Amino acid sequence: MVLNLDFLTSDDNPETNEVSTSSRDGELCLRFDVPSGNEFALPASGVREVMSVYFDRITPIPNASPFFLGTYNWRGQVIWVADLGQFLGDRVLVNTDQNEVSVLIVEEQELVMGFAVHTVANTEWLDIERVLPPDRQIPAAMKSYVKGVYSTGSDKPELRLLDQVAILRSSQWTI
Structure with a gap:
Protein backbone atom coordinates (compact mmCIF):
# COMPACT_ATOMS: atom_id res chain seq x y z
CA MET A 1 0.00 0.00 0.00
CA VAL A 2 1.46 3.34 -1.03
CA LEU A 3 -0.24 6.69 -0.48
CA ASN A 4 0.41 9.06 -3.35
CA LEU A 5 -0.24 12.74 -2.69
CA ASP A 6 0.55 13.86 -6.26
CA PHE A 7 -3.10 14.60 -7.02
CA LEU A 8 -2.94 17.59 -4.65
CA THR A 9 -1.18 19.94 -7.04
CA SER A 10 -1.03 23.64 -6.36
CA ASP A 11 -3.76 25.75 -8.05
CA ASP A 12 -1.55 28.85 -8.14
CA ASN A 13 0.71 27.54 -10.89
CA PRO A 14 -0.76 24.65 -12.88
CA GLU A 15 2.58 24.03 -14.62
CA THR A 16 4.32 22.99 -11.38
CA ASN A 17 4.07 19.55 -9.91
CA GLU A 18 4.40 20.65 -6.28
CA VAL A 19 2.11 19.22 -3.65
CA SER A 20 0.02 21.81 -1.84
CA THR A 21 -0.40 20.83 1.80
CA SER A 22 -1.84 24.02 3.23
CA SER A 23 -4.83 26.13 2.35
CA ARG A 24 -7.11 28.70 3.87
CA ASP A 25 -9.17 25.82 5.23
CA GLY A 26 -6.33 24.29 7.21
CA GLU A 27 -3.47 21.88 6.88
CA LEU A 28 -3.46 18.54 5.12
CA CYS A 29 -2.72 15.82 7.67
CA LEU A 30 -2.36 12.06 7.61
CA ARG A 31 -4.53 10.30 10.20
CA PHE A 32 -3.41 7.00 11.71
CA ASP A 33 -3.61 4.98 14.88
CA VAL A 34 -1.16 3.01 16.98
CA PRO A 35 -1.82 -0.51 18.34
CA SER A 36 -3.44 0.80 21.55
CA GLY A 37 -6.11 2.51 19.43
CA ASN A 38 -4.94 6.07 20.11
CA GLU A 39 -5.43 8.18 16.99
CA PHE A 40 -2.90 10.74 15.77
CA ALA A 41 -2.19 12.96 12.78
CA LEU A 42 1.00 14.20 11.14
CA PRO A 43 1.23 17.11 8.72
CA ALA A 44 1.34 15.57 5.24
CA SER A 45 4.15 17.92 4.26
CA GLY A 46 6.60 15.85 6.31
CA VAL A 47 5.35 12.41 5.24
CA ARG A 48 7.20 11.23 2.13
CA GLU A 49 5.50 7.87 1.72
CA VAL A 50 3.10 5.49 3.37
CA MET A 51 3.79 1.87 2.72
CA SER A 52 3.10 -1.64 3.86
CA VAL A 53 6.37 -3.38 4.73
CA TYR A 54 6.96 -7.09 5.23
CA PHE A 55 8.56 -7.66 8.62
CA ASP A 56 11.20 -9.92 7.10
CA ARG A 57 12.45 -6.84 5.15
CA ILE A 58 13.19 -5.00 8.42
CA THR A 59 16.60 -6.02 9.73
CA PRO A 60 16.72 -6.15 13.54
CA ILE A 61 19.77 -4.52 15.12
CA PRO A 62 20.99 -6.12 18.36
CA ASN A 63 21.38 -3.86 21.42
CA ALA A 64 19.53 -0.96 19.76
CA SER A 65 16.99 1.17 21.58
CA PRO A 66 13.81 -0.77 22.33
CA PHE A 67 11.83 1.69 20.16
CA PHE A 68 13.60 0.47 17.03
CA LEU A 69 12.27 -2.47 15.04
CA GLY A 70 15.40 -2.37 12.87
CA THR A 71 16.61 -0.94 9.59
CA TYR A 72 14.93 -0.95 6.19
CA ASN A 73 16.25 -0.30 2.67
CA TRP A 74 14.01 2.50 1.40
CA ARG A 75 14.78 3.43 -2.20
CA GLY A 76 18.45 2.54 -1.76
CA GLN A 77 18.80 4.40 1.54
CA VAL A 78 19.05 2.49 4.83
CA ILE A 79 16.69 4.03 7.38
CA TRP A 80 15.63 3.18 10.91
CA VAL A 81 12.09 1.91 11.50
CA LEU A 88 5.05 7.94 22.45
CA GLY A 89 4.60 5.93 25.63
CA ASP A 90 1.95 3.39 24.63
CA ARG A 91 2.32 0.02 26.27
CA VAL A 92 0.81 -1.90 23.34
CA LEU A 93 3.55 -2.79 20.84
CA VAL A 94 3.32 -3.19 17.08
CA ASN A 95 2.34 -6.80 16.34
CA THR A 96 5.46 -8.36 14.85
CA ASP A 97 3.70 -11.72 14.43
CA GLN A 98 1.79 -10.45 11.40
CA ASN A 99 3.33 -10.45 7.91
CA GLU A 100 3.22 -6.70 7.25
CA VAL A 101 3.18 -3.41 9.07
CA SER A 102 2.15 0.08 7.95
CA VAL A 103 5.17 2.40 7.88
CA LEU A 104 5.14 6.17 7.53
CA ILE A 105 8.35 7.45 5.94
CA VAL A 106 8.91 10.84 7.56
CA GLU A 107 11.54 13.35 6.51
CA GLU A 108 12.80 16.62 7.94
CA GLN A 109 15.80 18.12 6.18
CA GLU A 110 18.50 15.40 6.20
CA LEU A 111 16.69 13.11 8.67
CA VAL A 112 14.59 10.25 7.29
CA MET A 113 12.94 7.64 9.46
CA GLY A 114 10.17 5.05 9.26
CA PHE A 115 7.41 4.98 11.87
CA ALA A 116 5.53 1.70 12.25
CA VAL A 117 1.86 2.25 13.09
CA HIS A 118 -1.19 0.03 13.39
CA THR A 119 -3.50 1.49 10.74
CA VAL A 120 -3.38 4.44 8.36
CA ALA A 121 -6.85 5.96 8.13
CA ASN A 122 -6.79 8.76 5.54
CA THR A 123 -5.67 12.28 4.74
CA GLU A 124 -7.80 15.12 5.97
CA TRP A 125 -7.73 18.91 5.96
CA LEU A 126 -7.65 20.00 9.60
CA ASP A 127 -8.93 23.45 10.45
CA ILE A 128 -5.99 24.95 12.35
CA GLU A 129 -8.38 27.19 14.31
CA ARG A 130 -9.82 24.04 15.91
CA VAL A 131 -6.40 22.83 17.08
CA LEU A 132 -6.13 23.51 20.79
CA PRO A 133 -2.96 23.51 22.92
CA PRO A 134 -2.14 20.11 24.45
CA ASP A 135 -4.03 19.66 27.71
CA ARG A 136 -3.01 17.89 30.86
CA GLN A 137 -4.76 14.67 29.79
CA ILE A 138 -1.86 13.93 27.47
CA PRO A 139 0.68 11.55 29.06
CA ALA A 140 3.98 13.17 30.04
CA ALA A 141 6.01 10.91 27.70
CA MET A 142 3.97 12.20 24.75
CA LYS A 143 3.49 15.85 25.67
CA SER A 144 6.63 17.30 24.04
CA TYR A 145 5.72 15.64 20.71
CA VAL A 146 2.11 16.84 20.46
CA LYS A 147 1.58 20.19 18.69
CA GLY A 148 -2.04 20.33 19.68
CA VAL A 149 -5.32 18.52 19.98
CA TYR A 150 -7.87 18.70 17.19
CA SER A 151 -11.46 18.79 18.33
CA THR A 152 -13.38 16.47 16.01
CA GLY A 153 -16.73 17.77 17.19
CA SER A 154 -18.10 14.24 17.41
CA ASP A 155 -18.28 11.51 20.01
CA LYS A 156 -14.88 10.23 18.85
CA PRO A 157 -11.86 11.08 20.99
CA GLU A 158 -9.93 14.17 20.05
CA LEU A 159 -7.18 13.79 17.48
CA ARG A 160 -3.61 14.51 18.60
CA LEU A 161 -1.56 16.42 16.04
CA LEU A 162 2.10 15.38 16.27
CA ASP A 163 5.21 17.46 15.64
CA GLN A 164 7.37 15.30 13.35
CA VAL A 165 10.38 17.61 13.74
CA ALA A 166 10.35 17.20 17.53
CA ILE A 167 10.00 13.43 17.14
CA LEU A 168 12.82 13.09 14.60
CA ARG A 169 15.17 15.32 16.59
CA SER A 170 14.38 13.70 19.96
CA SER A 171 17.26 12.71 22.20
CA GLN A 172 15.40 9.44 22.92
CA TRP A 173 16.69 7.98 19.64
CA THR A 174 19.82 6.60 21.21
CA ILE A 175 21.19 3.52 19.56
Missing part, protein backbone atom coordinates in the same frame (compact mmCIF):
# COMPACT_ATOMS: atom_id res chain seq x y z
CA ALA A 82 10.64 2.54 14.95
CA ASP A 83 7.45 1.62 16.78
CA LEU A 84 5.89 5.09 17.00
CA GLY A 85 3.30 4.08 19.59
CA GLN A 86 5.95 2.69 21.92
CA PHE A 87 8.06 5.83 21.43
